[in-house]
Amino acid sequence: MNNNDWRQRLYVMVFQADTPAGRRFDTTLLLIILCSLVVVILDSIDSIHRDYANLLAYIEWGFTFVFAVEYGLRLYCSPKPLRYAFSFYGLVDLLAIVPGILAIYYSDAQYLLIIRIIRMLRIFRVLKLAPYLSQANYLLSALRGSKQKIIVFLVSVSTLVTVFGTLMYVVEGPENGFTSIPVSIYWAIVTLTTVGFGDIVPKTPFGQIISAMVMITGYSIIAVPTGIFTAELANAMRGEQLKHPCPTCKKERHEPSAAFCSRCGNALFTKNA
């Protein structure tokens, strides 16, 4: 086995997931990313940071080293290293290492956390290899089919919250917590989506009447995204037409229970004598 052959096999293991080795590699990588995320999350807890800051930093450096080695391997075995390096995943892979190396010189960990979270995207990358992805594609295609309807819905909701927010700002005013129109719009979103934090609440009777309208609106129009998605999904699940070429005109697809070709009018199936 020469060097090129080894590189080829490494490429299959690192970049593809059709072989057992490739699957094992990806699963291991997913686990390491998850561990790395858990360490970042734990480090944000004050009591843990006080006691184990150094230990967690060492572990995080370890993960950075592992990711750096992995990045090197990918560059080495890829047939077109530059193309990989400037692809989306290549950049994400690089961004998973850089903050860890920077953290050695600047301990300003706070802002590096945001960059490190991009590693999360790798979960999707690893999942692509899992049997679940056909289902995800299924859901995404249902979402894509209703993209336009969703945009109309979001525009309507944006208009609603702006109108209701401004109305509440005028009715309730800064003395009741509605300090500005943006804050009132934020309140309208909190109310329309039925979240209802309760940090800002209407106090005047008229404000409470408007609030009731916002709530009932929000409670009712949740039917819209649900309805769109359900109808689209049911459509996708049903959409199996009869695939039986008409013996006369060869039209291939027909209504599920068609007996005669809807194009030429001849029987699709011969009747037993």
Next chain:
Amino acid sequence: MNNNDWRQRLYVMVFQADTPAGRRFDTTLLLIILCSLVVVILDSIDSIHRDYANLLAYIEWGFTFVFAVEYGLRLYCSPKPLRYAFSFYGLVDLLAIVPGILAIYYSDAQYLLIIRIIRMLRIFRVLKLAPYLSQANYLLSALRGSKQKIIVFLVSVSTLVTVFGTLMYVVEGPENGFTSIPVSIYWAIVTLTTVGFGDIVPKTPFGQIISAMVMITGYSIIAVPTGIFTAELANAMRGEQLKHPCPTCKKERHEPSAAFCSRCGNALFTKNA
């Protein structure tokens, strides 16, 4: 090109959206309205108002001037100016200018804000020209199809919140925040729609039992608007089939491009002899 011809072309650009110029005009107008709204919204923020009140006022005057010119153009190029002036959109266009002019003499901006928000309606008017509107019509027809069911639903919900509100007023009473029946009805709406601000909460055990009933009711009957809308939408999406009763067997729906009935095999349309 004479004056009348120019007016005709202006009319097409200003009032219609089938030409590239008309589309560009409407898009620009939409952007200006959005900017004008952003200025109103920004002006409501206390810290910005303190520092930039004058600047924002000048910008708003600029927008008022632009809208006034646009209103004049519409009056000028419309074949029936009076009919436009008293149409819904004509009045909205006028209302978009008046507060800006009034604001020069009276700086009582607070109350003018409500009138200015009516400009938002223009977003829908501009969207009518966008390809999204067929989708909006689609959603609206689904909503119209279930209008009666929605009225029955809203009457039931109104009855429910009145009964539960009164019950809570009697059970909890003013000492626990349920100061009057209207406030208790407001609380019932907040709870039934699962918003749950938490500004008014039941404190007695019996009040908490009634609250639990309200919540479970609200959690369950959200199925009603969702179910209505989904069933109506699924119906509308299925309804894209050819609606032409077969002259022989009366089967009503066929594939969009069917020439023969898929049930009895007879021609759907008679040939001209």
Next chain:
Amino acid sequence: MNNNDWRQRLYVMVFQADTPAGRRFDTTLLLIILCSLVVVILDSIDSIHRDYANLLAYIEWGFTFVFAVEYGLRLYCSPKPLRYAFSFYGLVDLLAIVPGILAIYYSDAQYLLIIRIIRMLRIFRVLKLAPYLSQANYLLSALRGSKQKIIVFLVSVSTLVTVFGTLMYVVEGPENGFTSIPVSIYWAIVTLTTVGFGDIVPKTPFGQIISAMVMITGYSIIAVPTGIFTAELANAMRGEQLKHPCPTCKKERHEPSAAFCSRCGNALFTKNA
């Protein structure tokens, strides 16, 4: 026109809604009941009660008088007065008067309010006459069709909130607001139904993990009542089979697009030669 004939016509007007007079009578009655309810609701507002208590009391006495006259009319014109008096609606009609008369002697209005709310039921009775009721029947039949599924769902939810409530009582304990198991179950209902008042919130990390589980459960299982109702409603809306008796065996209902009788195998429609 003799006395009996007059009584007969009064009966038709008061008890039925097929004639214009009957419809007008019921609409007027609905309006009076609504006004009476509004008076009760207004009287509960402290500032109004202080200033207009006497006026509102007089108005309420007027309504009581009107309802008493109406009750007398119903007794007079009913062919079987006793049967009416002891029917559900007869008792509700009586209960709409009694508290008003009692209020003359005892001004303990607080507790009478609950009884007066029963008048609300008359809204449904009046609505029965409106064209909306076929829609209400439609919704109710969809709900009845899924009664068993709803019971299973409610039992599961009850079990869930009991288990989660007890768990939270043990984990968080009285020091964090979870003062007893019933209060913790109330909290679990507030959380599972996504209401989230915020009067009781988990404070320990383990309590927050359980809360997150309760929330995600509640967020997900809302699909169950929605799914049940939607599927049932879609079924009810679709359920239009082909009503065309088979010319050979007379089987009356077939699949919507059947070409041959599924019982005897003969063609349902003759083909044009």
Next chain:
Amino acid sequence: MNNNDWRQRLYVMVFQADTPAGRRFDTTLLLIILCSLVVVILDSIDSIHRDYANLLAYIEWGFTFVFAVEYGLRLYCSPKPLRYAFSFYGLVDLLAIVPGILAIYYSDAQYLLIIRIIRMLRIFRVLKLAPYLSQANYLLSALRGSKQKIIVFLVSVSTLVTVFGTLMYVVEGPENGFTSIPVSIYWAIVTLTTVGFGDIVPKTPFGQIISAMVMITGYSIIAVPTGIFTAELANAMRGEQLKHPCPTCKKERHEPSAAFCSRCGNALFTKNA
């Protein structure tokens, strides 16, 4: 009637629910378990515990005795006692007794409560005998059919709350209540599921913008579990048709009582010659 015969009849009554006696036994047992749970719940209320602690303890001992006798009966009449004792239900039955007996020696009732709640599982076991279970199976099969989609959905939600939680921790920081990433993730779950306790709320403008995005996301993606479940349930309800491919044209679904294919008119089942 000999001893073995009596044991056999006892077995049928205790373990099966097809006979009237078996059904009565199971219903009684369910009621006793419910009473036992009510006693545990009541005992957790401070004011009741202070006054009736002894009485409730005696009652609970009584229930423990009843369950012990029942456990003995089950062991006695079971044809394979060891197999029962180590089955899931056998262990649950034992766990329903042990804490009660332990409570006599150690009054540390607090921790025993968790174990006692396992008795709740018996509700499902008893319900298995009720006519409702076919419905529960129905719902469960709909859930099982969409298991993969639900996993994809839960993974996406987990990723979303981690990303949004970390973002909010960085944006808002410990001074605004977002004390650590786990707490911020907890807040993201509270917000995404539209529960909205309000114990932690965003205070910076940027934090409120991110919150608005979380809320609108949560408000929209509730469509996903609902859509999945509804489509799956509608599929299951439609699926009550006869699934028998027509031997001639292969049409797969027919009316439940069809004898001939409704598409090609050929017999669905061959006659024995």
